[in-house]
Amino acid sequence: MSEPGKTLDDIVLTRLLHLNAKVQGLVTGTLLGLAIFVATNWLVLKGPTIGSEGQPVMGPHLSLLGQYFIGYKVTFLGSLIGFAYGFVLGFIGGYSLSILYNWFVNRKERR
């Protein structure tokens, strides 16, 4: 990043940040995976709530994720599956975001 003849002030004022896609993917993936893992286990520890028809229901809203994440349920095992899905989705999201961002920035810098 150091450039001969340029001070840090020059660099900071004139250059744009480029994102590292892999790092961004890993960070976003880990965060999203952990968020689903924690959110699922939180509900598991709290136990079931009573549904509209009086039956016990475990995390009725979070379990809707199962519509996208095949095999996901609000259980401990489901939290592990959710972590995996979250990580993959987050990684793809973070990675794509960085690739897109860098592409836009490169175009701008070329101009």
Next chain:
Amino acid sequence: MPQQEVLEKRFVVIGAGPAGLTAAYELAKLDLHPLVVEEYDKVGGLARTENYQGFHFDMGGHRFFTKVNEVNKMWREVLNGNFLRRPRLSRIFYNCKFFSYPLKPLNALVGLGFLESTWILLSYLKWQIFPYQQEDNFEQWVTNRFGKRLFQTFFKTYTEKVWGIPCTELKAEWAAQRIKDLSLKTALISMFVNSKTTIKTLIEEFDYPRLGPGMMWRAVQEEIERRDGRVQLNSDVVQINRTDKRIDSIVISENGRQTTIQGTHSISSMPVTDFVKRLRPEPGLEVLRAAERLKYRDFLTVCLIVDKPELFPDNWIYVHDPAVKVGRIQNFKNWSPDMVPDSSKSSLGMEYFCTEGDELWNMSDADLVELGKHEVQRIGLASYYDIQDGCVFRVPKSYPVYDSDYQDSLVRLKEFVSGLENFETIGRNGLHRYNNQDHAMLTGMLAVRNLVLGERNDLWSVNADQEYHEEIRAEAELLSPDVVESIEGALAKVFLKLDRIAFGLSVGTLSGLVLFLATLILVLKGGDVVGPRLALLSQYFPGYTVSAEGSLVGLFYGFIAGFSSGWSFAFLRNAAVFLYAAVVHRRAELYVLRKLFEYF
């Protein structure tokens, strides 16, 4: 350069101060047998140590701290085991109270009392909101940063004592220069490195020769003479003869007897103004007028011997209080215990800033000693009756004055002097630059390299202003270059701007796609009621439904919402990063400014 040519050179060095003696020392090491002529009766120049009744008095108090490796090496080489590592304490005396130095806001506010502190805070706020629109002079410049009240308390009186002119006549550039080169890198690195050890080394301690700086310069003199060089004291340069652009000879007066010294090369640390005035033939009128315009500030030290083993813990005290004339008080025993010959006594240096020929300068020694005795008692550092003896030493041309005219005049002189082929001017007064001892020495070393080795070092660019940042800068420089480069690289990455549009477009595109796919998946899965929960988004996105058409509407809304969020995030993130960088930079600036008096 051929060895024969080097050996045929005959060097004359004018002035036996740090710059001149360093140049001569370097020449002596090359077996070039320099001749040094010194007007005074002892070596050391502005960094000399005077002796009275066996007590040693350092003219000005010279800490030995440098970032210049060659200078540090020479100090160690010459003084060997005679360096002491000394603890440092210096405070400000104002309004009958002592304040920490460098200034610490909390200490200052507590010391000034609740009412005065409130006024200072209000004044600070007022000047932050309604600053001077123009910063032409020192008063306006400091007021805009600290408020008028704090300026009057801690800056005005001392600055005016030192320079002898109102703060409104001192150019703002003088203060601005102190921080203008303070880079973001320096400020940031100083924030990130572990400063505990370096701060202690650089601020709380310093090196000092056992018998004062004069010990260093006497040792250098002996080394020059041991190598067949010569240091001729009490020799006043009265005329410098030249042929066009070459110096041919120097006429010195020793006890009224004039001698002409021939030399192939000359190095001068005498005031550049005196140098041009003594040239024959004289330089042009413009050069002489420029020399006339450059001014100096002088000082005198009233040395007092006190019949007390301990007086106060400081090495020196800045006296801001306008009730007394003294500007700074040195407690030499705290610089080195060997500065006093009898451990049951102490010695003080009462430093009065004045101008040659003014009332203070012309006072008799006896009157000055009386003044010193009264003032030291008034400040409460020693009793009048405990002072058993005293003497006075005057140090002319101690400080080159940076007034409004000096730069133009100096440029004119520099043009002329730089045109002389076998000559170099060095040192604080030779260059009319506020160089400390180490930078003065560096100019001596570089001058020798220019004349002997044919190098082309620009002595005028040995930057005095660097000194003002040296303690902050040193923290960064104490790290290895590799580490600094890594830190700089990391900092650059952290502090680069996130492009708002690009980030907004990326987040928008992804958000739109996520909503598009989420809708389409549910549509493809089908069922009696398709995606009833996702359909709730229509409360925010009018027209959105969980249908094939709705997925396109969702793509549009997702893009808009994502773009807004991404753009806002990038904007806030950039603002936070720049605010942080500005705060760090400002803090570093204030750190330098709190130590402003150190550089007087």
